[in-house]
Amino acid sequence: MGIxxxxxxxxxxxxxxLVHTSQIGLGIIGVQRVIFVEAxxxxxxxxxxxxxxxxxxIWIICKTLQATEHDDIFSLHTFVYGxxxxxxxxxxxxxxxxxxxxxxxxxxxxxxxxWMYPDFPLSGGVLILIVLTIYALYGGGIRLAAGVxxxxxxxxxxxxxxxxxxxxxxxxxxxxxxxxxxxxxMARGVFKTTYTMLGFEILYVVYPFxxxxxxxxxxxQIGVFFTTFLITAATVFAIVFFSPKQLEVTIWASLSxxxxxxxxxxxxxxxxxxxxxxxxxxxxxxxxxxAVTRGGKAVFHLKQKYGLFFFSALAFFIAISFAKRATINxxxxxxxxxxxxxxxxxxxxxxxxxxxxxxxxKR
Amino acid sequence: xxxxxxxxxxxxxxxxxxxxxxxxxxxxxxxxxGQKISLLFLKNLVNPTQLQQSVLQSIQNIELPLTAATxxxxxxxxxxxxxxxxxxxTAHLIEGWVYVCVExxxxxxxxxxxxxxxxxxxxxxxxxxVFGPKISFTxxxxxxxxxxRNNVNDEQLVTExxxxxxxxxLPVRIVYIQDIADPDNVQTxxxxxxxxxVDDVTDSSVLAQMLDDHSFSIxxxxxxxxxxxxxxxxxxxxxxxxxxxxxxxxxxCPTTFFSFFETTEDIYLRWTMSTVLRVMRMLGILTSIFxxxxxxxxxxxxxxxxxxxxxxxxxxxxxxxxxxxxxxALLLEFMIELLREAGARLPTKVGQTxxxxxxxxxxxAAVDAGFTxxxxxxxxxxxxxxxxxxxxYEMGTAIxxxxxxxxxxxxxxxxxxxxxxxxxxIVHLLKLTSLGRPYLSPIYPFRFADLKYSLVRLxxxxxxxxxxxxxxxxxYRFSWKDSKKRKDLDE
Numbered sequence: 001m002g003i004x005x006x007x008x009x010x011x012x013x014x015x016x017x018l019v020h021t022s023q024i025g026l027g028i029i030g031v032q033r034v035i036f037v038e039a040x041x042x043x044x045x046x047x048x049x050x051x052x053x054x055x056x057x058i059w060i061i062c063k064t065l066q067a068t069e070h071d072d073i074f075s076l077h078t079f080v081y082g083x084x085x086x087x088x089x090x091x092x093x094x095x096x097x098x099x100x101x102x103x104x105x106x107x108x109x110x111x112x113x114x115w116m117y118p119d120f121p122l123s124g125g126v127l128i129l130i131v132l133t134i135y136a137l138y139g140g141g142i143r144l145a146a147g148v149x150x151x152x153x154x155x156x157x158x159x160x161x162x163x164x165x166x167x168x169x170x171x172x173x174x175x176x177x178x179x180x181x182x183x184x185x186m187a188r189g190v191f192k193t194t195y196t197m198l199g200f201e202i203l204y205v206v207y208p209f210x211x212x213x214x215x216x217x218x219x220x221q222i223g224v225f226f227t228t229f230l231i232t233a234a235t236v237f238a239i240v241f242f243s244p245k246q247l248e249v250t251i252w253a254s255l256s257x258x259x260x261x262x263x264x265x266x267x268x269x270x271x272x273x274x275x276x277x278x279x280x281x282x283x284x285x286x287x288x289x290x291a292v293t294r295g296g297k298a299v300f301h302l303k304q305k306y307g308l309f310f311f312s313a314l315a316f317f318i319a320i321s322f323a324k325r326a327t328i329n330x331x332x333x334x335x336x337x338x339x340x341x342x343x344x345x346x347x348x349x350x351x352x353x354x355x356x357x358x359x360x361x362k363r
Numbered sequence: 364x365x366x367x368x369x370x371x372x373x374x375x376x377x378x379x380x381x382x383x384x385x386x387x388x389x390x391x392x393x394x395x396x397g398q399k400i401s402l403l404f405l406k407n408l409v410n411p412t413q414l415q416q417s418v419l420q421s422i423q424n425i426e427l428p429l430t431a432a433t434x435x436x437x438x439x440x441x442x443x444x445x446x447x448x449x450x451x452x453t454a455h456l457i458e459g460w461v462y463v464c465v466e467x468x469x470x471x472x473x474x475x476x477x478x479x480x481x482x483x484x485x486x487x488x489x490x491x492x493v494f495g496p497k498i499s500f501t502x503x504x505x506x507x508x509x510x511x512r513n514n515v516n517d518e519q520l521v522t523e524x525x526x527x528x529x530x531x532x533l534p535v536r537i538v539y540i541q542d543i544a545d546p547d548n549v550q551t552x553x554x555x556x557x558x559x560x561v562d563d564v565t566d567s568s569v570l571a572q573m574l575d576d577h578s579f580s581i582x583x584x585x586x587x588x589x590x591x592x593x594x595x596x597x598x599x600x601x602x603x604x605x606x607x608x609x610x611x612x613x614x615x616c617p618t619t620f621f622s623f624f625e626t627t628e629d630i631y632l633r634w635t636m637s638t639v640l641r642v643m644r645m646l647g648i649l650t651s652i653f654x655x656x657x658x659x660x661x662x663x664x665x666x667x668x669x670x671x672x673x674x675x676x677x678x679x680x681x682x683x684x685x686x687x688x689x690x691x692a693l694l695l696e697f698m699i700e701l702l703r704e705a706g707a708r709l710p711t712k713v714g715q716t717x718x719x720x721x722x723x724x725x726x727x728a729a730v731d732a733g734f735t736x737x738x739x740x741x742x743x744x745x746x747x748x749x750x751x752x753x754x755x756y757e758m759g760t761a762i763x764x765x766x767x768x769x770x771x772x773x774x775x776x777x778x779x780x781x782x783x784x785x786x787x788x789i790v791h792l793l794k795l796t797s798l799g800r801p802y803l804s805p806i807y808p809f810r811f812a813d814l815k816y817s818l819v820r821l822x823x824x825x826x827x828x829x830x831x832x833x834x835x836x837x838x839y840r841f842s843w844k845d846s847k848k849r850k851d852l853d854e
Contacts, residue, residue: 011808011809013809112779116664116665116777116779117664117776117777117779120776128783132783132786132787132790135787135790136786136790139794140790140793140794143793144790144793144794147789147793147803147807148789148790148793150807150809151789151793151806151807152789155785262670264670265669265670265673266668266669266670267667267668267669267670267671268667268668271665271667271668271778272668272778274779275777275778275779275781275782276782278779278782278783278786279782279785279786282786
């Protein structure tokens with residue numbers, strides 16, 4: 001199952017973009033407030049710590065995948081837990097991926113509706129995103145997903161340069177005093193950052209499709225590093241730009257910072273940024289839906305092209321059942337917890353299980 | 364086989380019958396010492412001087428007895444073929460050969476004295492250049508091969524012939540350089556051509572559409588050129604050309620998206636200029652696709668985006684316009700398309716007048732009448748200009764059409780609609796292949812070394828490697844080390 005045809009294999013450098021673009025999504029737009037509420041001016045340290053954690057987990061994931069001949073999470077699960085429990089674990093993982101997909105779509109549509117088109121129906125917005133994903137994946141598969149993440153990365157990376165524009169109003173004193181947060185505050189800060197960092201678990205599914213497996217770790221680390229760097233920068237900039245009281249009530253801190261950016265021909269740059277952000281979340285959507293269809297293939301032996309339609313329909317129904325703002329936020333939070341479990345805790349356990357199982361096999 | 368059973372019926376009569384008694388079919392009888400010879404030919408297709416001087420005269424002078432073999436040996440004509448099969452004879456007669464039948468033997472010789480319809484070599488019309496070679500291909504395959512051989516005198520140049528079309532047979536040549544072009548690509552081309560099951564192929568552009576990987580795409584998937592230098596350049600970079608008889612355009616494959624925005628002039632100009640020109644062209648294309656949609660989106664939904672000074676100007680110029688921006692934009696775009704189409708259909712002399720009437724008078728009147736704003740006139744003309752910078756006519760047209768769905772998306776959902784359009788476009792381009800090779804190369808799959816071939820230009824010494832995207836067999840053009848070697852200061 002894990003063995004892909006030679007021609008669908010991806011060059012290893014693409015891992016960098018796959019990991020990075022699947023990590024960067026909606027989180028970076030509004031994460032600053034959430035962390036700041038917990039860790040105050042040390043929020044950026046919390047980001048760095050959780051970044052380091054991700055580096056560690058990436059290493060564990062690669063170790064796990066290299067340990068046996070089973071090179072994706074679905075076959076690993078059946079290997080470790082046997083058929084029945086393995087299938088249950090796979091289902092849970094698929095459910096997580098599907099929920100993550102839905103939460104990204106919902107979150108983005110909600111942001112668009114709030115800022116730009118208050119009258120547009122939420123279900124319509126979600127439907128457009130789902131149809132876009134189907135179009136990308138149908139007849140495209142992982143090659144398309146990788147291509148989308150590669151191209152959209154370069155289409156949006158220039159926004160980083162604009163992030164420096166608000167810095168002329170920066171009050172660097174806001175960062176002081178450093179390391180004031182208590183360990184528990186810091187821990188909560190780290191925990192809150194994790195939702196933004198999620199996405200690297202895609203490596204569990206993408207891994208068999210990479211050409212030079214021994215280099216995957218290196219490139220995945222580069223991708224993660226870049227993500228951590230961006231989120232840290234966004235957090236630091238938000239802390240120095242806003243006053244503490246202001247930041248605590250600014251839901252979309254990054255967007256609000258961009259209101260400063262002005263060109264002679266564009267005022268209110270954030271209105272360009274929100275549409276552009278579709279390019280940032282598009283690879284997220286494509287990658288997660290692709291991973292879901294891989295799971296469907298592994299568990300139900302469902303052809304990916306049929307699974308694509310089935311799971312998309314499912315995602316749509318999940319999405320429209322959360323039509324209200326409050327429920328959307330709750331839903332996204334829940335997915336965040338779920339994701340924390342699967343991406344930050346579970347890899348350690350899986351690694352241990354695989355090691356134990358392997359030892360048993362040898363005897 | 365037929366001749367064996369119908370021995371009594373003579374070849375000549377059978378041929379006449381087979382050609383449905385064409386009024387052009389001429390039969391000339393000659394008798395020498397009681398030996399009867401018949402010459403059969405279609406009078407409009409042969410070269411009369413050659414017929415008289417080379418054929419008739421020499422038959423008079425050949426030593427007796429006359430046999431098909433002696434005629435074939437002695438006649439001063441390049442292509443000679445002894446034959447008694449009626450089908451082959453008629454097939455050749457249609458192409459302008461002469462059949463010399465020795466009636467006693469019931470055997471004869473086919474002689475090639477054909478004269479094809481042909482125009483003289485002229486300047487390229489559709490791909491006009493300021494700088495560089497001007498010659499262009501013509502409608503004759505043999506002339507085109509001659510031009511190509513003239514341009515590329517490498518003995519590794521292969522020109523393989525294939526015949527396409529069940530009814531109207533069309534000679535096609537697959538040309539490539541044996542030790543550079545990827546054998547897989549050559550194989551694919553041959554296979555696709557041999558799998559074609561059609562009665563008739565009108566032109567190379569029709570053939571290109573038949574070879575398409577994705578026939579529902581808006582984008583052309585094969586580069587068509589009428590410039591021999593462009594063909595030879597592409598061949599030496601590992602591509603494959605398909606020359607088609609009766610067509611002045613050559614198919615170059617595999618093609619990438621960006622090769623539609625290259626001209627041969629880019630190579631002839633200094634690298635600094637051509638880099639700037641290439642980037643400008645790309646910007647022109649982007650302008651052409653996105654400028655009017657952005658106008659529609661911003662005016663309809665996102666007033667906040669426009670700085671207040673500019674907003675005043677725009678508001679003033681739009682104050683008299685009664686239509687929503689979409690309608691205004693579509694109307695003007697439609698007008699420009701009409702102008703272009705009318706200009707293309709009309710004879711050149713009338714065309715100029717129409718350009719002035721349409722462009723200046725209509726545009727001015729539309730603004731005065733309060734149909735459109737001045738600003739939109741500027742935008743629409745700019746985007747029309749942008750689309751004309753595409754060196755490939757086909758690509759330019761595709762881009763102009765592409766604008767319309769994006770304008771509609773912009774009208775529906777504003778800037779998000781445009782970004783949705785971009786997403787669809789990216790996905791579509793990623794899905795496209797040409798001859799099974801990725802269309803978006805060298806961007807994806809990313810080939811850094813190939814960027815200098817498609818997006819920018821560099822000084823000549825950097826072109827020591829052929830493009831990787833073409834999967835060339837022979838990777839190097841010259842040694843990188845030698846090109847870097849510099850002598851000492853005073854040597």
